[in-house]
Amino acid sequence: MNYNVAVISGDGIGPEVVAEAKKVLDKVADKFGHKFNYEHILMGGASIDVHGVPLTDEAIESAKAADAVLMGSIGGNTSTSPWYQLPPEKRPEAGLLKLRKSLNLFANLRPAYLYEELKEACPLRNDIIGSGFDMMIMRELTGGLYFGERQTKEIDGVMTAVDTLTYNENEIRRVAVRGFDIAMKRRKKVTSVDKANVLDSSRLWRKIVEDVAKDYPEVSYEHMLVDNCAMQLVKNPGQFDVILTENMFGDILSDEASMVTGSIGMLSSASLNETKFGLYEPSGGSAPDIAGKGIANPIATILSAAMMLRYSFDLDKEADAVEAAVKQVLKDNYRTIDIMPQADKDKIKVTQVGTSQMGDLICDRI
Ligand code: NAD
Numbered sequence: 001m002n003y004n005v006a007v008i009s010g011d012g013i014g015p016e017v018v019a020e021a022k023k024v025l026d027k028v029a030d031k032f033g034h035k036f037n038y039e040h041i042l043m044g045g046a047s048i049d050v051h052g053v054p055l056t057d058e059a060i061e062s063a064k065a066a067d068a069v070l071m072g073s074i075g076g077n078t079s080t081s082p083w084y085q086l087p088p089e090k091r092p093e094a095g096l097l098k099l100r101k102s103l104n105l106f107a108n109l110r111p112a113y114l115y116e117e118l119k120e121a122c123p124l125r126n127d128i129i130g131s132g133f134d135m136m137i138m139r140e141l142t143g144g145l146y147f148g149e150r151q152t153k154e155i156d157g158v159m160t161a162v163d164t165l166t167y168n169e170n171e172i173r174r175v176a177v178r179g180f181d182i183a184m185k186r187r188k189k190v191t192s193v194d195k196a197n198v199l200d201s202s203r204l205w206r207k208i209v210e211d212v213a214k215d216y217p218e219v220s221y222e223h224m225l226v227d228n229c230a231m232q233l234v235k236n237p238g239q240f241d242v243i244l245t246e247n248m249f250g251d252i253l254s255d256e257a258s259m260v261t262g263s264i265g266m267l268s269s270a271s272l273n274e275t276k277f278g279l280y281e282p283s284g285g286s287a288p289d290i291a292g293k294g295i296a297n298p299i300a301t302i303l304s305a306a307m308m309l310r311y312s313f314d315l316d317k318e319a320d321a322v323e324a325a326v327k328q329v330l331k332d333n334y335r336t337i338d339i340m341p342q343a344d345k346d347k348i349k350v351t352q353v354g355t356s357q358m359g360d361l362i363c364d365r366i
Contacts, residue, residue: 001034002037003035003036003037003067003068004037004065004066004067005025005036005037005066005068005070006038006040006041006062006065006068006069006070007022007039007040007041008041008043008044008070008071008074009072010046010071010072011045011046011074011291012076012285012286012287012288013072013073013287013290014044014072014074015072016291016294016298016355017282017296017298017301018071019356020298020301020355020362021070021298021301021305021359022036022070022305024322024325024362024366025070025305027366028309028315028321028366032318034315034318039062041063042056043055043059043074043095044074044092044093044095044096044286045074045075045081045083046074047095048083048086048092053090053095054074054090054091054092054094054095054096054098055098060099063279064103067276067277067313068278068308068313069099069103069280070281070301070308071279071281071304072281072282073281073282074096075092075093075288076092076286076288081288100141100142100279101142103273103277103279104273104274105141105271105273105278106140106143106171107139107140107141107175107178107179107271107272108139108140108141108270109137109139109269109270109271109307109311110136110139110254110257110268110269110283111267111303111307112133112254112257112260112261113132113134113261114129114132115327117331118266119132120342121261121262121339122262124234124237129237129238133237133238133240135242135257136186137243137253137254138175138178138182138243138250139245139247139249139253139254140172140250141247141271143166143247144246144247145163147247148164150163150164165199165248166201167201167246169208172205172208173208173212175244176192176208176244177212178272179242180212180213180221180242180244182242182311183216183219184219185311188220188241189219189220189240189241190213190221190241191221191222191223191224191239191240191241191243191244192206192209192221192244193226193229193243193244193245194206194224194225194249195227195249196223196225202246205246206223209221209223209244226253229249229253230256233253233257233260234256234260237257237260262339263297264300264338265300265338265339266299266300266339267284268282268283268300268301268303268304268306270308272311276312276313276314277312278311280304280307280308280312281304282300282301294354294356295337295354296336296355297337297339297358298336298358298359299336299358302322302326303322303323303326306319306322306323307319309322324365325362325363325364329365332361333350333351334350334351334357334358334361335350335352335353336354336355336358337352
């Protein structure tokens, strides 16, 4: 099959890690008889330098015309880069917010997977880690508290701030459907997280999730209060498959979940809309401190490309092959600098490699 991928290399380490993800996609194409056509789009600092704005309308149209978008990270050093002398709406991050909005990306997916070989980076005790964990946090991205009406005013001489948390049933249903769809491709379990003992928006969330669950008889589901979920993530992370939740709870829980896996250089992510379309990017930033040195870990971006294969193109076998190759490379004891073992250095013989070599090693194992 032929697939059109819009590619945003971005800033900092973005172009370095995206080059490796493309290398891996081309290996997949070769091996499985597909073709990926790439159209490069400028966004962030790279677009400011050429067009004076972080995202042009033409770039948005190109992204919309593609089957999916693969992205590095955007932005520069926020203290020293001239991009941050510009007004907020002209800065690199404004391009990403505009793109997410234009593409109506309402569902954010962040996997938290513990690699056996990187266990040492996990701050949890061995008896809690058990046989490891493999979960997916599905966070609603365009509603809730972050998008509700807000104001700060003085009432009777007292400064008072108000934020509103609004969800309508359609917003809940569409993300719940995406969550159950994802569960069908995994271990078929959904934990829907809310605060239904207090919030009306959570009670509606629960009702709609129950309704959606009726269409997925193979998927088992449960409700969990957000405070309990925060505890369970560090008490028994192995119990989770898909965690489905609203915007603010997801913001906090996804950071907690990623923290227990270790390195930022391993964390992929996806943002999806109602169709098969998605934007795939590493969870970390553009790491200006190591840009241009050839040492960035490309695995987060490579795993984001694997998510693109699975969720936008339904190429599950191909995605499995990429994920297995990443596991194998770790098993063969190759590491980029960020995931080099800190302790027990002498016990495990690991080889430190650069960005491009890591990409090559993964390709060799596909
Ligand atoms: P960062 O994630 O870029 O870096 C934090 C630390 O993690 C740094 O020490 C960096 O070297 C390291 N790191 C990150 N990715 C790595 C990788 N793949 N391999 C090895 N090490 C890696 O966060 P920051 O320094 O706070 O932000 C830098 C810039 O990135 C800012 O302009 C910020 O706004 C932007 N940013 C962009 C996105 C995005 O594009 N979605 C997300 C977060 C931050």
